[in-house]
Amino acid sequence: MTSYKVLSNNFSVGKQGEVLDSALLDGCNIEALVEAGHLAEVSAKVSKTVTSEQEK
Amino acid sequence: MAQLVLKNAYITVNGVTLSNRANSVELNYEVESVEVTAFGGNRSFVGGLQNNTTTIEFMQDFAAANVEATIFPLVGTQTTLILAADGGAVSATNPFYTVSGTYLASHTPVAGAVGELAMTSLTFTGGTLVKTTS
Numbered sequence: 110m111t112s113y114k115v116l117s118n119n120f121s122v123g124k125q126g127e128v129l130d131s132a133l134l135d136g137c138n139i140e141a142l143v144e145a146g147h148l149a150e151v152s153a154k155v156s157k158t159v160t161s162e163q164e165k
Numbered sequence: 166m167a168q169l170v171l172k173n174a175y176i177t178v179n180g181v182t183l184s185n186r187a188n189s190v191e192l193n194y195e196v197e198s199v200e201v202t203a204f205g206g207n208r209s210f211v212g213g214l215q216n217n218t219t220t221i222e223f224m225q226d227f228a229a230a231n232v233e234a235t236i237f238p239l240v241g242t243q244t245t246l247i248l249a250a251d252g253g254a255v256s257a258t259n260p261f262y263t264v265s266g267t268y269l270a271s272h273t274p275v276a277g278a279v280g281e282l283a284m285t286s287l288t289f290t291g292g293t294l295v296k297t298t299s
Contacts, residue, residue, distance in 0.1 A: 117230035121247075122180045136245040136265050137180045141238035146230045147181060 113139070113148040120147045175249040175261070176221060178287075181235045184252060189222035192248050192262055194294050217264055217294050219246055225274070225283035236287065239269045246289060257298045267292030 111131045115123040122137065123129045128151055131139065142148045176184045197213035226232040246264045255261045267289040277283045 117181070119182045119230060120180055121177050121182045134180070138239060138242050138244045141179055141235075141242060141244070142181075144238040145181075145234040147235070 112151040113143070114151050115147065116149055117147040169250060171250060173252045175247070175252040177247040178221075178235060179239060179244040181230075183223065183232060183235065186226055186232050187221050187223050189220075190248060191220045192264070192294075193218045193220075194262075215293060217267065217290070217292055219248070219264060219267065219289040221287050221289075223285050223287065225276075225285050232285065233274055236269075236272050236285065237274065240272050241270070243268050243292070244289075246292075255297055255299065261297045263295045263297065264289065264292045265295070 112128050113131065113134065115125050115127045115129065118125045120142070122133060129148075134142075134148075139148065143150065174184060174187070174190055176182070176187050176190055195216045195218070197216050198210040199213040200208065201211050202209050223232045223236070227234070243266045246267055247261055248264070249255070249259060249261045251259050253259055268291050269287060269289050272287060273285050275283070276285060
């Protein structure tokens with residue numbers, strides 16, 4: 110599930126700085142909200158994969 | 166409740182509160198009439214599809230995340246509107262109207278004559294209207 114951070118102070122679904130799951134944005138045109146500067150997609154953190162010697 | 170003067174109408178477009186940039190709003194809730202008149206009777210109709218139209222007059226604002234930034238990417242797409250006669254809490258005497266899946270065909274980013282306030286008049290068509298009282 111994609112998450113979005115609220116950037117603007119006039120977005121009624123969430124407060125500025127809040128991170129919302131896309132499920133909460135049902136009915137909203139998310140693409141337009143991102144383009145308008147109301148939301149920014151929150152990138153998922155990529156965890157480092159440690160490869161052990163045995164796997165090599 | 167007595168007469169109501171619109172002073173604090175509530176308007177969100179695509180989840181964005183733009184009440185303080187609008188000075189006119191009109192939601193026309195319509196269900197098309199389908200004729201079922203048969204021989205031997207008079208004109209008779211049943212309800213068909215919803216055919217809703219919402220017109221909002223916005224004072225243009227090019228500031229970040231404001232009128233123009235919010236509206237421009239919506240042209241040619243469907244979105245959701247939430248409207249109420251007053252921005253207070255939803256109640257039986259202050260119902261909220263949600264129009265989902267309504268289509269915006271056009272927008273006039275620059276419009277007006279010399280000396281006039283820059284406005285953009287938007288007409289949203291179609292969609293499904295739901296009234297909420299609690």
